Amino acid sequence: xxSLIARRPTSRVRKDPxxxxxxxxxxxxxxxxxxxxxxxxxxxxxxxxxxxxxxxxHEPNRQAVIGQLTHLREEFExxxxxxVSLARVEGASDDLAEAVRAKLALPLPMSxxxxxxxxxxxxxxxxxxxxxxxxxxxxxxxxxxxxTERVPVAVWRTEDGLTLVxxxxxxxxxxxxxxxxxxxxLIAGDGADTATPEALDLIAxxxxxxxxxxxxxxxxxxxxxxxxxRNQRVLLPEKNPVQALERLLALDHAQDLMNRDILTVDxxxxxxPTLRLTPNALAEIRRAQGLETVxxxx
Amino acid sequence: xxxxxxxxxxxxxxxxxxxxxxxxxxxDVGTSKIACLILxxxxxxxxxxxxxxxPMAGQSQFRVIGAATTRSRxxxxxxxxxxxxxxxxxxxxxxxxxxxxxxxxxxxxxxxxGAEPRSYGLAGELDLQDSVVTEQDVSRVLASxxxxxxxxxxxxLHAQPVNFALDHRSGLGDPRGQIGHRxxxxxxxxxxxxxxxxxxxxxxxxxxxxxxxxxxxxxxSAISSLVEDEQELGAACxxxxxxxxxxSIFMKKHxxxxxxxxxxxxxxxxxxxxxxxIPMAVAERIKTRHGGLYATGMDDREMIDIGGDSxxxxxxxxxxxxxxxxxxxxxxxxxxxxxxxxxLDAAGFDTLxxxxxxxxxxxxxxxxxxxxxxxxxxxxxxLGRPLRxxxxxxxxxxxxxxxxxxxxxxxxxxxxxxWDFEIPAERYxxxxxxxxxxxxxxxx
Numbered sequence: 108x109x110s111l112i113a114r115r116p117t118s119r120v121r122k123d124p125x126x127x128x129x130x131x132x133x134x135x136x137x138x139x140x141x142x143x144x145x146x147x148x149x150x151x152x153x154x155x156x157x158x159x160x161x162x163x164x165h166e167p168n169r170q171a172v173i174g175q176l177t178h179l180r181e182e183f184e185x186x187x188x189x190x191v192s193l194a195r196v197e198g199a200s201d202d203l204a205e206a207v208r209a210k211l212a213l214p215l216p217m218s219x220x221x222x223x224x225x226x227x228x229x230x231x232x233x234x235x236x237x238x239x240x241x242x243x244x245x246x247x248x249x250x251x252x253x254x255t256e257r258v259p260v261a262v263w264r265t266e267d268g269l270t271l272v273x274x275x276x277x278x279x280x281x282x283x284x285x286x287x288x289x290x291x292x293l294i295a296g297d298g299a300d301t302a303t304p305e306a307l308d309l310i311a312x313x314x315x316x317x318x319x320x321x322x323x324x325x326x327x328x329x330x331x332x333x334x335x336x337r338n339q340r341v342l343l344p345e346k347n348p349v350q351a352l353e354r355l356l357a358l359d360h361a362q363d364l365m366n367r368d369i370l371t372v373d374x375x376x377x378x379x380p381t382l383r384l385t386p387n388a389l390a391e392i393r394r395a396q397g398l399e400t401v402x403x404x405x
Numbered sequence: 406x407x408x409x410x411x412x413x414x415x416x417x418x419x420x421x422x423x424x425x426x427x428x429x430x431x432x433d434v435g436t437s438k439i440a441c442l443i444l445x446x447x448x449x450x451x452x453x454x455x456x457x458x459x460p461m462a463g464q465s466q467f468r469v470i471g472a473a474t475t476r477s478r479x480x481x482x483x484x485x486x487x488x489x490x491x492x493x494x495x496x497x498x499x500x501x502x503x504x505x506x507x508x509x510x511x512x513x514x515x516x517x518x519g520a521e522p523r524s525y526g527l528a529g530e531l532d533l534q535d536s537v538v539t540e541q542d543v544s545r546v547l548a549s550x551x552x553x554x555x556x557x558x559x560x561x562l563h564a565q566p567v568n569f570a571l572d573h574r575s576g577l578g579d580p581r582g583q584i585g586h587r588x589x590x591x592x593x594x595x596x597x598x599x600x601x602x603x604x605x606x607x608x609x610x611x612x613x614x615x616x617x618x619x620x621x622x623x624x625x626s627a628i629s630s631l632v633e634d635e636q637e638l639g640a641a642c643x644x645x646x647x648x649x650x651x652x653s654i655f656m657k658k659h660x661x662x663x664x665x666x667x668x669x670x671x672x673x674x675x676x677x678x679x680x681x682x683i684p685m686a687v688a689e690r691i692k693t694r695h696g697g698l699y700a701t702g703m704d705d706r707e708m709i710d711i712g713g714d715s716x717x718x719x720x721x722x723x724x725x726x727x728x729x730x731x732x733x734x735x736x737x738x739x740x741x742x743x744x745x746x747x748x749l750d751a752a753g754f755d756t757l758x759x760x761x762x763x764x765x766x767x768x769x770x771x772x773x774x775x776x777x778x779x780x781x782x783x784x785x786x787x788l789g790r791p792l793r794x795x796x797x798x799x800x801x802x803x804x805x806x807x808x809x810x811x812x813x814x815x816x817x818x819x820x821x822x823x824w825d826f827e828i829p830a831e832r833y834x835x836x837x838x839x840x841x842x843x844x845x846x847x848x849x
Contacts, residue, residue, distance in 0.1 A: 124475065125493035126500050134500055135613065138509035 184220040192216035192248045199254035203236050207254060210234060219244045235278045261303055262288055264295040264322075276303035296325030305348065306331065312349045314356055316365065330375070340371045351377065413561075413824040419617040420816070423512035428470075429617060429816055430499065430510040433809040434491070434517045434605060436480050436648025436671055437767060440801070440809040441498035443471035443506040444816060466817050469796035471506025473498045482667045483519025483622070483649040485604040492608045499612060513609055514618035514816050516625050516808055518649040520601035522562065524662045524752070525553050527592040538571065538580045538588055541843070544827045546590045553594075560599040562621055564823035567591045567659040576657070592823070595621060595663050620815055622808040623651025623663045629811030630765040630789030630804075631655055640761035641754055642789065643745055643782075644807060645768025647671045650741055652748050654757070659820075662752045666744040670768040673737045680733045681725060683711055691730065698735050698773035700728040738771065742781040749782070763789035767805035 126134070136142055163169055192215055196204040210230050213222065224242045231240040231252065241253035259271035259279040269282035271291070278300070282288060292310050294303065306323045309331060313320055316335065324332040331348055333341040344351050351374040358380065359365045364372070368388035373381035384392065393400055423429040424446055431442040444467040475497040479490030503509060529550035533542055547566060555561070569577040571585035580588060602619065609616050627642035636655045644651040646669045654662040673696075678688035695709050704727035713721040754760065762782050764774060769788055778786045791810035793802065801809070819825075 125497040128496070131496045131500055132613065134503065135509050138503055138507065 194250040276300040293322035298328030299325040430513040432515040440474040441502040471502035473501030512617040516620045516622040518622040520597035525594040563595040623653040625811030626807035627653040629791040638759040639757040645766040765789040765807040
């Protein structure tokens with residue numbers, strides 16, 4: 108008997124299993140490698156990037172992200188592994204070490220990320236007595252400051268007082284009395300410090316005259332005068348002063364020149380040395396030659 | 406004829422392009438089913454290590470990566486009868502195979518069984534200009550063959566040089582470089598109805614596919630189910646399809662004859678349907694599940710429910726014995742085989758040295774067929790199964806897939822056909838560059 112209630116078919120069977128023309132085309136299209144790559148990778152990437160950009164275009168969101176990142180960074184830098192709690196100064200005398208610590212002026216303990224090592228090095232190297240400074244953060248939270256001190260090689264006398272200079276002529280420290288560093292040669296005159304290497308060469312070349320040297324005077328920031336005891340002076344030329352000094356030494360060796368009663372030896376002209384005798388010696392030599400001179404006040 | 410020549414050449418180029426891409430589809434348009442296989446070509450080296458399969462028959466070059474079959478619609482006697490139904494069926498098969506392979510195919514090689522194939526034996530002779538056979542000489546001797554009148558609307562499907570003879574020496578496979586005076590060629594030409602080919606072409610084009618080759622299913626199923634020595638010594642392959650039974654005779658590894666009988670498994674089904682008053686689908690099911698050709702005493706007692714949904718209790722509860730079913734099937738199968746016998750006799754099969762007959766195709770799966778075939782066709786009958794190819798699903802290894810598998814082998818290793826040889830220089834237009842090159846070659 109036929110049921111009076113209309114029954115729907117339990118399962119709708121498709122009569123035709125064939126795909127429609129468009130279904131077939133779309134499937135073939137999706138099997139094309141470029142299209143498939145674009146659909147499965149390109150579109151999701153674009154959507155994700157677009158969503159991210161849209162979210163970031165809102166100002167508070169951007170601020171929140173930046174704040175979060177900054178907070179994370181600060182937290183990381185504040186970890187005890189990166190904390191520097193001690194500065195150790197090495198290779199400097201006690202006084203200098205004190206000065207270096209004062210110059211360093213770091214509010215320890217602080218994070219090693221916050222220390223500006225270059226600026227600290229520049230501050231320390233601004234000290235006259237420091238030639239070179241190496242700053243390193245060592246393990247255990249130690250800031251190691253390796254100091255290379257300047258070695259004074261001469262004493263420079265100026266109108267203001269005495270100064271120690273190193274071989275480049277750079278100031279090392281002040282000096283109260285010459286006797287404190289009697290072992291160092293004395294230089295004087297304008298620009299003497301910049302010509303210190305030449306002065307050192309001259310003193311090294313002085314040879315037998317060395318014990319008699321009292322100092323070197325820079326004349327007109329141009330040339331040197333070698334001052335010996337008994338107020339003897341050797342006027343050295345502007346060019347090749349060392350060779351001139353060596354010629355003088357040869358002359359001295361041959362004729363015992365410097366022990367004679369001479370006031371100055373002028374070596375500025377390399378054709379001939381010019382001597383200036385003391386007045387006594389001059390009078391004596393004239394007398395020996397039978398010359399009569401009139402001594403007057405002029 | 407020139408038109409077909411160029412279109413066949415275009416198909417060859419298409420096949421080459423598909424090989425370079427590495428993916429090609431195989432389409433077997435049959436009366437009962439449409440099978441689509443997708444092949445991937447990627448060199449013999451990569452696949453050889455995989456499962457110890459050697460380079461047998463060159464088929465290690467490719468691998469089946471997608472396979473699908475669908476019930477065929479709109480095809481009768483191996484010919485397309487309803488275009489859009491067939492187009493939809495092709496689309497179904499191709500889509501399913503593409504889905505399995507996960508790759509898009511653009512090129513397809515197709516085969517069909519109908520279109521009244523007719524075989525012609527052609528012969529050509531040529532006196533060589535110089536005593537060495539060159540490629541141009543081969544082209545010239547092929548061009549010298551007399552083409553018979555094929556009839557209106559018929560086209561050449563296969564034209565294969567079968568044998569070359571040089572002076573008194575015959576049976577040469579490749580005469581190039583040999584020395585002689587007179588070159589002769591035997592060619593086998595298979596013509597089919599042109600409209601059927603055009604219909605198939607149109608259907609495939611409607612599916613956005615390009616045809617890269619076309620073959621007769623009798624030929625390709627013989628490639629897959631005849632073993633090598635059978636092809637060499639001579640054998641006939643009988644491809645019992647749904648709507649047509651293809652016959653091809655092989656000798657010295659060349660097809661020398663092909664024909665088809667326009668009867669097949671569908672006729673057996675329709676006999677059952679008519680005889681038992683049941684729908685075709687039920688008849689097909691009963692045929693495949695209970696069918697047979699030899700009745701025994703046991704079969705009298707084996708009752709088969711025919712079923713039905715007419716609402717009439719008596720009609721819906723009908724039963725028949727298996728003997729009755731066999732009694733319906735056997736005359737038709739015998740008729741098909743007798744037709745085949747007649748065709749083979751007409752082809753002169755009984756004069757061949759080896760008279761091996763191989764039955765394949767879906768119809769050859771009827772139990773007891775080999776017994777009847779022995780009676781009708783001769784003593785040397787065996788059932789052939791297609792060669793195993795890599796990656797073919799288990800469901801597609803049966804005899805019904807002989808032509809699909811054969812088409813795979815055909816795609817991998819097509820035989821040289823007429824249009825694969827160069828056109829002889831004389832046939833070129835007078836101002837052709839090729840002709841100028843030839844003149845230079847000859848004179849310097």
